[in-house]
Amino acid sequence: MNIRVTAYDTALHGQLVDIWERAVRATHHFLTEEDIDFYRTVVRGEALLANVVWIAIGAEGQAVGFIGLANSHVEMLFVDPVFHGQGIGKKLIQHAIGQVGPDISVDVNEQNEPAVLFYKRLGFKQVGRSDLDGSGRPFPLLHMKMISE
Known part of the structure; x- marks a missing residue:
């Protein structure tokens, strides 16, 4: 798929929130309404405003995913479920590495097994675990870091 990555655009804010929600509903089955x-x-x-955000734009010119970073930490990575498995998440991670270098980390919900496997396939290794998420809710996080070999 032909994807270009562009900087955050306020005109796409609503689309990004929609992508976030569709992706969460498709992958975070442990969350309640x-x-x-x-x-x-x-x-x-x-x-979306507190992080450096890059948007994956598809061939039709629509937003298909996004990544948000705080320094070299991935705070969010979401791809429209229609486009899962097409390399968009990988392209966004590669773009982030190109921007901040290979010393990159992420916290991923332990219950989101496909995401954990995605990051492991890209070379991330678990370096820690928390029982609570960043909002203090009981959703365990795996702390992962890109490990160069």
């Missing part, structure tokens, strides 16, 4: 409402408010409000 109340949890999704809580996190949607965070994403719609400060999360």
Whole structure:
């Protein structure tokens, strides 16, 4: 798939929130509707604005995914479920590495096994674990770091 990565554009903010929600509903089956409402408010409000965000744009000119970084830490990576498995997440990670270097880390929900496997395939290794997520909710996180061999 022909994808280009571009900087965050406020005109696409609503599309990114929609991508986030569709991706979460497709992959985060452990979240309740109340949890999704809580996190949607965070994403719609400060999360997209508090991070350096790059957007994957598809051949039709539409946003198909995005990545948000705080320094060299991946705070969010979401791809529209219609486009899962087409290399978009990998392209976004590669773009991030090109921007900040190979010393990159991510926290991933332990219950989101496909995401854990995705990061492992890209060379991330688990370096820690937390019982609570960044909002203090009981969703364990695996702390992962890109390990160059």
